[in-house]
Amino acid sequence: MKIQIKQHLSTPTETELNSINQLILLFPASIKDGKWPNIAHKADLKARFKRDPEANTRFELDLPNKAATHTSVATIDKASNEFELLGLARKLVANQLKTNPSSLSVAMPGLSPKQAAQAAEAILSAVLAANENMPSFKSKQPAKRRLKTLHIFNQKQKLETRTCLATAKGNNLARALTTLPPNELTPGNYRKRVVKLARQHGWKMQFHNMTSLRKQKAGAFVAVAQGSPEADAGIVHLRYIPKKKTSKAACSLVGKGICFDTGGTNLKPAQYMHGMHEDMEGSAVALGTLLALTELKVDFPVDCWLALAQNHIGPKAYKQNDVVTAANGTTIEVMHTDAEGRMVLADTLSFAAKKKPAVIIDYATLTGSCVAALGTTYSGAFTNQEHLFNAIIDAGKNSGERVWPFPIDKDFDSALDSEIADIKQCTISGGPDHILASRFLSRFVDKTPWLHVDLSSGNNKGGLAHIPTAITGFGIRFTVNLLLKEKLLEKVTPID
Secondary structure (H helix, E strand, C coil), X not given: CCCEEEECCCCCCHHHHCCCCEEEEEEEHHHHHCCCCCCCCHHHHHHHHHCCCCHHHEEEEECCCCCCCEEEEEEECCCCCHHHXXXXXXXXXXXXHHHCCCEEEEECCCCCHHHHHHHHHHHHHHHHHHCCCCCCCCCCCCCCCCCCEEEECCCCCCCCCHHHHHHHHHHHHHHHHHHCCCCCCCHHHHHHHHHHHHHHHCCEEEEEEHHHHHHCCCHHXXXXXXXXXXXXXXXXXXXXXXXXXXXXXXXXXXXXXXXXXXXXXXXXXXXXXXXXXXXXXXHHHHHHHHHHHHHCCCCCCEEEEEXXXXXXXXXXXXXXXXXXECCCCCEEECCCCCCHHHHHHHHHHHHHHHCCCCEEEEEECCCHHHHHHHCCCCEEEXXXXXXXXXXXXXXXXXXXXXXXXXXCXXXXXXXXXXXXXXXXXXXXXXXXXXXXXXXXXXXXXXXXXXXXXXXXXCECCCCECCECCCECCCCHHHHHHHHHHCCHHHHCCCCC
């Protein structure tokens, strides 16, 4: 549902405030020192705050007016970062949307222009995430969201909403796809959805099916997909081309799209197989990022590669000690069939690299060791462009989708030495698998500048930053910030 955003430069008058049913009030932290800005019902707000000033940095009350304005109040500290602002916004918006209102207002008296802009963007982001109806298969469907209007008061200057709206649209798509159950989002059904999106947004589309992949000797992908009872797996290639002709090289987005992961012949136990329909989240993030960049009409081409398959068990399923040959000629010794993500990505990255993009960014719910290293509120970053570490960290901080870079030095390769093939798929004796997986993937990007995002924060209980659902769709705000604010395409350097 589209939300109308109405921006007001002034503080709401008493008449305006008394007509508001749902209100978020954001004050500077200076109210703790008694420095209250002028606003209607200030006496009532101060009285409520005085009950326990330390505990009342966030509180709820109904104003004593005819509308009984339900008000969520919070203070904003100057040192608050983007992640903290988005998390606060999520909580405030959740309280306000409990009654499923059609209109919501936010006022920010006393905040500086910079604080007001950041706070308003955080609230808008949280509203756009919370107001989206995620897929549900309950016999009694949850009530559809009714919110149609967001009033933003105390805007010192007009808020730029294009980026926020575009990234929210991409994130909502990614979360919706990842939520779908595996019998609904098979590789074949996924592709049908992508076809509709491609037609809607004018993307060029090519599909490499299993027959085509065998002809192209994409043995790593085929090894994983051959165990499926249906031959519906394949690699989708989408391309956005800006309307204005450009000589700029493309940004290439690659996503792991394992629609269900049984673990293969190294079968997962029930507690680890549960939720494996979310193993395609990397592809959903790549697709959502493509959508966001399309909405923003970026002036460079964007390729998007989706590796769609399932990791099944069966008589044709690949197994330990198999040796397969990837599309770039690398021979791989299979060590563990539950390390299928790096296998399908290997050939997909190789296909992407052949197009000579300026940079490849891939997304995957790839390793448990990245979760062990970072938890589920950060994602891991791995790159062959070490000079970009600061830009990557800054993009994470400034977007509220935090990432942390890991080393991928060549000496890690010794753990992947194989006696029979060019490389082992992984080890089975533990170790830093998130790093080893990245070293493995680096074999397939040729000499292309490359960033791999291991989505350890793809699912976080209770939501993350402004996102209210456990499925976070993490990565779209980060990537848009990295490309447009940090100007990634201008910072990457050729690899000899």
